[in-house]
Amino acid sequence: xxxTVIRADDSVTHLALSGRLDVQGVNxxxxxFTFQATARHRATLVDLAQVSFMASLGIGMLLxxxxxxxxxxxxxxxxxxxxxxxxxxxxxxxxxxxxxxxTADAADALLQ
Amino acid sequence: MLPTPCCNDVGxxxxxxxxxxxxxTNDLRELVQVHAAAQQLLRxxxxxxxxxxxxxxxxxxxxxxxxxxxxxxxxxxxxxVCVSVLDGIIELHFVDDGREFDPTAAVPVxxxxxxxxxxxxxLGLHLVRELTGAVRYERRGxxxxxxxxxxxx
Numbered sequence: 001x002x003x004t005v006i007r008a009d010d011s012v013t014h015l016a017l018s019g020r021l022d023v024q025g026v027n028x029x030x031x032x033f034t035f036q037a038t039a040r041h042r043a044t045l046v047d048l049a050q051v052s053f054m055a056s057l058g059i060g061m062l063l064x065x066x067x068x069x070x071x072x073x074x075x076x077x078x079x080x081x082x083x084x085x086x087x088x089x090x091x092x093x094x095x096x097x098x099x100x101x102x103t104a105d106a107a108d109a110l111l112q
Numbered sequence: 113m114l115p116t117p118c119c120n121d122v123g124x125x126x127x128x129x130x131x132x133x134x135x136x137t138n139d140l141r142e143l144v145q146v147h148a149a150a151q152q153l154l155r156x157x158x159x160x161x162x163x164x165x166x167x168x169x170x171x172x173x174x175x176x177x178x179x180x181x182x183x184x185x186x187x188x189x190x191x192x193v194c195v196s197v198l199d200g201i202i203e204l205h206f207v208d209d210g211r212e213f214d215p216t217a218a219v220p221v222x223x224x225x226x227x228x229x230x231x232x233x234x235l236g237l238h239l240v241r242e243l244t245g246a247v248r249y250e251r252r253g254x255x256x257x258x259x260x261x262x263x264x265x
Contacts, residue, residue: 022143022172023140023143023172023176024140024141024143024144053165053168053169053172055169055172055173055176055236056173056232056235056236056238056239057176057232057236059232059235060232060235063227063230063232066227067227067228067230070227070228083162084161084162084165087162087243088169088239088243091238091239091242091243092223092235092238092239093223093224096223096224097226097227097230098227
């Protein structure tokens, strides 16, 4: 599991995750992800297009970051999960608390 | 105490059945080999895509739960997983000698609570119940036996 900072400016933090968000993947990146996502107190876009697998611990990592951002009054949006990852997220009811966008344009609109 | 082999159940001898038995210890680092072995069996049966993903997820969630929460000592324990494919159904059979735990009786996760109250606890079992076909549990002596069925197509 890897994290790439796509963009970090005054308006948004855009992070891309790639690989498996299983127990090993979460252990490998959780601290770095949490820091990258929350330290700047900016609206955060988490690109999931290259995430091949999402377990409950991965969902927990996303929820924790979203909570921290919400506490600061900023939003998180998840971008372009694969069909299987999206099904996992929706089965866990994630979309009810963190918006999921299929495209970058839709994500930008949700972050406003 | 070692769990009993689980691929000898009556019914698994059918001509078209194919099964593997994976023995691991209560070490999360061994999950990689479990996933690889299961996916190899599924590929041999041309099972890919969503069905293979759900098998992967079920293995991850059940075994992570067992390893992290199933034991009250620091000892090494064995867990047995049987993965079988028969007539379009993938069955996972988990056997462990951890504390008695019936996943089918776990308290349902409340997905209606707001973000501030969302917790991960129980979410893995919720996903297994939501995404698989059938889940069955039995306590046999000092062993937990869990069967999960997943449609192959």
